[in-house]
Every structure is written in structure tokens, then in C-alpha cells.
Amino acid sequence: MSRYKAIIAYDGTLFAGFQRQSRTRTIQEELEITLTKINNNHPITVQGAGRTDKGVHAYGQVIHFDFPYLKNIEKLRFALDTQTPEDISVKSVEIVPNDWHARFTPHEKTYEFYVQITKPRNPFKRYYSSYFPYKLELKRIEKAIQYLEGTHDFTGFTASGSSVMEKIRTIYEAKVQLYEDGLLFTFRGDGFLYKQIRIMVGTLLKIGNSRLEPTQILKILEEKNRSLTGPTAHPEGLFLKEVKYI
Amino acid sequence: MSRYKAIIAYDGTLFAGFQRQSRTRTIQEELEITLTKINNNHPITVQGAGRTDKGVHAYGQVIHFDFPYLKNIEKLRFALDTQTPEDISVKSVEIVPNDWHARFTPHEKTYEFYVQITKPRNPFKRYYSSYFPYKLELKRIEKAIQYLEGTHDFTGFTASGSSVMEKIRTIYEAKVQLYEDGLLFTFRGDGFLYKQIRIMVGTLLKIGNSRLEPTQILKILEEKNRSLTGPTAHPEGLFLKEVKYI
Numbered sequence: 001m002s003r004y005k006a007i008i009a010y011d012g013t014l015f016a017g018f019q020r021q022s023r024t025r026t027i028q029e030e031l032e033i034t035l036t037k038i039n040n041n042h043p044i045t046v047q048g049a050g051r052t053d054k055g056v057h058a059y060g061q062v063i064h065f066d067f068p069y070l071k072n073i074e075k076l077r078f079a080l081d082t083q084t085p086e087d088i089s090v091k092s093v094e095i096v097p098n099d100w101h102a103r104f105t106p107h108e109k110t111y112e113f114y115v116q117i118t119k120p121r122n123p124f125k126r127y128y129s130s131y132f133p134y135k136l137e138l139k140r141i142e143k144a145i146q147y148l149e150g151t152h153d154f155t156g157f158t159a160s161g162s163s164v165m166e167k168i169r170t171i172y173e174a175k176v177q178l179y180e181d182g183l184l185f186t187f188r189g190d191g192f193l194y195k196q197i198r199i200m201v202g203t204l205l206k207i208g209n210s211r212l213e214p215t216q217i218l219k220i221l222e223e224k225n226r227s228l229t230g231p232t233a234h235p236e237g238l239f240l241k242e243v244k245y246i
Numbered sequence: 247m248s249r250y251k252a253i254i255a256y257d258g259t260l261f262a263g264f265q266r267q268s269r270t271r272t273i274q275e276e277l278e279i280t281l282t283k284i285n286n287n288h289p290i291t292v293q294g295a296g297r298t299d300k301g302v303h304a305y306g307q308v309i310h311f312d313f314p315y316l317k318n319i320e321k322l323r324f325a326l327d328t329q330t331p332e333d334i335s336v337k338s339v340e341i342v343p344n345d346w347h348a349r350f351t352p353h354e355k356t357y358e359f360y361v362q363i364t365k366p367r368n369p370f371k372r373y374y375s376s377y378f379p380y381k382l383e384l385k386r387i388e389k390a391i392q393y394l395e396g397t398h399d400f401t402g403f404t405a406s407g408s409s410v411m412e413k414i415r416t417i418y419e420a421k422v423q424l425y426e427d428g429l430l431f432t433f434r435g436d437g438f439l440y441k442q443i444r445i446m447v448g449t450l451l452k453i454g455n456s457r458l459e460p461t462q463i464l465k466i467l468e469e470k471n472r473s474l475t476g477p478t479a480h481p482e483g484l485f486l487k488e489v490k491y492i
Contacts, residue, residue, distance in 0.1 A: 009369055009370075010369055011369040086367065086369065086372050089366040091366060119327075120323075120336060121332065121335055123334060124303070124374070126333065128370070
């Protein structure tokens with residue numbers, strides 16, 4: 001048995017998310033169907049570094065899977081890349097130790113969130129950005145976003161529906177910059193809770209729009225109260241950029 | 247009666263092309279449906295600067311239409327932008343003289359053609375680029391592309407099926423550059439024949455791949471023989487960038 005790590009990219013538009021579910025199209029299922037075919041129809045299971053939601057994209061999701069025998073890694077990468085649908089691409093494959101795990105081996109994740117802020121809506125970005133064509137003060141967002149850096153209990157920034165008990169996470173870097181016709185948010189941390197980034201972005205936009213104060217971030221962290229946040233930003237703007245194992 | 251000029255952008259992926267046809271979705275029809283609705287269901291006809299084929303995109307297509315009465319142009323732009331489907335956006339609207347014509351008033355058009363040349367295929371560009379992951383010598387393409395500039399009979403570079411008799415056109419600028427994970431071709435001219443840009447790009451790629459000599463361009467122009475060209479490049483890579491009235 002050999003364990004393989006692969007870095008994949010996907011356009012999340014036509015998927016119900018990463019994780020396998022019955023009766024919907026998922027990235028995990030497409031990968032497993034293809035790997036199982038390559039393995040002469042003996043089932044192969046895929047583990048992802050993280051679950052991305054419906055509509056969320058990835059430039060650098062990481063997965064692992066076990067194969068009963070040794071494969072040429074470039075041939076395997078090519079087969080997996082070309083035999084999966086064209087909205088998934090397989091960028092690299094390597095052999096890793098048998099106890100290496102895409103999800104449980106320590107790592108940091110970087111997400112980007114893109115918001116178009118100009119009018120009219122760019123038709124080429126309708127599936128790849130959120131849209132906020134309202135008054136925004138970048139300085140307010142810059143001030144607020146720095147409060148997110150560090151180790152905090154992010155209970156106030158997560159949606160119900162997650163089974164994760166431990167809500168303490170560390171954000172190493174949180175920044176916002178002007179990019180093309182909008183704002184690009186970058187968040188790098190040791191992990192993120194269910195919908196955390198989309199709720200953080202929704203809150204930051206509301207702060208930029210002057211309907212909340214920058215210090216609202218501190219209040220949400222302290223009071224751990226979801227009802228103090230802004231709305232959850234749309235999933236199309238979110239990209240899993242990189243998973244880096246430490 | 248007032249005549250209006252509008253600059254529009256569209257993602258051509260889900261359209262059968264610009265021009266109205268029965269039983270398929272076209273940009274012209276979507277615009278006419280919306281304008282007719284705005285005009286209390288009295289029919290409005292749209293004229294485009296050029297027809298783009300199925301799958302071809304536009305950043306700056308120009309149209310004109312007549313309205314029986316004067317409208318506030320920003321209100322009209324907003325209504326047209328927001329009431330058309332989200333793969334069409336309306337960037338600007340202005341009033342023009344009644345004899346101004348999107349197609350017949352003299353103008354130059356700029357098209358861009360984007361080809362991804364790296365592996366693996368970028369899933370985010372599958373509808374917005376052609377793909378050529380083979381050996382390419384940029385110098386060969388640079389040499390060949392300059393032969394296209396100037397006034398020529400482009401009969402050899404057009405597909406049958408066009409009713410246009412006059413095949414002499416002027417290309418003011420033809421260039422290629424490395425851009426992101428591929429090549430970006432730019433063509434600016436007084437007009438282009440049916441499939442001309444896609445055939446030029448297909449031929450240039452074959453030259454870059456050393457299966458034709460750069461001087462093949464001169465031969466095709468001279469002999470006016472379509473069978474000497476390369477294949478027609480895929481429509482997804484083609485963008486109508488700008489229409490500039492002189």
C-alpha cells in the first residue's frame with residue numbers, strides 16, 4: 001500500500017461542495033469515481049484537507065488516498081487530471097508516508113475572498129466573486145481586520161450546524177487589498193470554522209459601509225454572539241488558495 | 247425618436263452567439279426582450295457593431311437602438327443592465343445622432359484571443375481560453391504575426407458560409423505576448439471576416455509548433471487558399487475587446 005498526496009484545483013460553481021453526499025455532484029465523489037476506475041474498480045477513498053461548501057473554489061486543495069501498489073506519479077497525475085471532469089484539475093501528485101494525513105497532519109490554510117465593488121457587475125466574475133457596489137471606506141476595513149489576527153475563540157463567527165466543539169483558532173495573517181475591480185481579502189490560519197470566513201467578510205463589509213464600528217470585531221470575539229455579525233458573504237467569492245504542511 | 251448607443255459586456259458561454267436566431271439563446275434577443283419591456287411592450291430592435299459566434303465573449307461590444315421618446319441615460323443603463331440576465335452587463339449608454347449606426351459608422355475593432363499553454367488545464371479558464379499545451383516557439387509566432395498587419399485580401403483566412411463579397415481588410419496591429427499561463431493575441435483592424443481571427447490564431451499556433459513556416463502567412467494571403475491554414479482555434483478564447491468609432 002502506498003499513500004499519495006495530490007494538490008488539486010477546482011471551479012466550485014457546478015458542485016454541491018467538496019464532501020461526498022448522496023444525489024448531488026461533489027468533488028470528492030468525482031475524484032473517487034476516477035481513482036476507483038484507475039484501480040480496476042476496487043474502491044478508493046479520498047480525504048481532503050478541508051471541506052469547501054457549495055460554490056466555493058480551490059486553487060490548492062490537498063487530498064490524500066491509498067493505492068494498493070506503487071504507481072508512476074506523473075502518469076497517475078495525468079490520468080487523474082484528464083479523467084476527472086474539466087472543472088477539476090490535478091496539479092501535482094507525490095508519495096507520502098503511510099501515516100501522513102491531508103486533514104490531521106498539522107498545516108496552515110490560506111483562503112482568499114474576492115468582492116467586486118464597481119458597477120456594473122462584471123459578467124465574467126459572476127461565479128467568482130461576491131458583489132458589493134455600495135459606499136465603502138477601505139480604512140475602516142483595514143482597521144477592523146487586524147483585530148481578527150491572533151488566537152481567539154471564533155464562536156461568534158461560525159454558523160450553527162457544525163459538530164466541531166473546539167472553537168479556538170489562530171489567524172496568522174488577515175489582510176485586505178484593492179485588486180482589479182474590487183477587494184481581495186486574504187486569511188491565513190491554522191484552520192477555520194464552518195462559514196467563518198464568509199461571516200468575517202460579511203461583517204467587514206458592513207463595517208466598511210459604516211453600519212458597524214471596527215471595534216465590533218472585538219465585541220463579537222468577546223461576546224461569542226453570532227447575532228452581532230454582518231450577513232454571511234456569498235460562497236462564490238471564496239477560494240481555498242493553499243494548504244501548507246508544517 | 248432618439249437613438250442610443252450602448253457599450254455592453256457579455257460572457258458568451260451560454261449563448262448561441264450575438265445574432266438573433268429562432269429557438270436558441272442569443273445576446274441580441276435578450277437585449278431586445280428587455281428593451282421591449284422597458285418600452286411598454288412596443289418592439290425595439292437592436293443593432294450590434296459585429297456578430298460574435300457561439301461561445302465568443304465581449305468586454306466592449308457596441309449596440310444601438312431607437313426609443314420613441316427621450317430617456318434619462320443613467321436610468322436606462324441601470325434598467326437595461328439589471329433587467330438583462332447576469333451574463334450580460336451594460337457599461338454605458340449615450341444619445342447619438344439619428345444617422346449614427348453601430349455597424350456602418352466607420353470604426354475599428356480590437357479582439358483579444360487567449361490561449362493557455364501550461365499544464366494542467368486551468369479549470370477557471372475552461373470557458374475563457376483555448377488550450378495548447380504543446381511545444382511552442384514564441385519567436386516563430388512573433389515573426390509570422392507581423393505579416394498579417396496591413397491591407398490584404400484575407401480570403402484564405404475566412405470560412406465559407408459568409409455572404410460578404412469584399413474580402414479586403416486592414417489590420418492596424420497584430421501582436422502576441424506572454425500573459426498569465428498562456429499567450430494573448432491582440433488584433434486591431436477595420437473589420438474581420440467570418441472566423442478570421444480564429445483561423446489566424448490556429449495557423450499561428452501551428453507555426454509556433456514548427457509544423458508550418460512563418461512565411462506560410464504570406465503564402466495564404468497570396469494564394470487565398472483556406473486549405474493552407476491551420477485549424478480554426480476554439481471560440482472560447484476570443485473576446486471582442488473594443489469598438490472605437492473614428
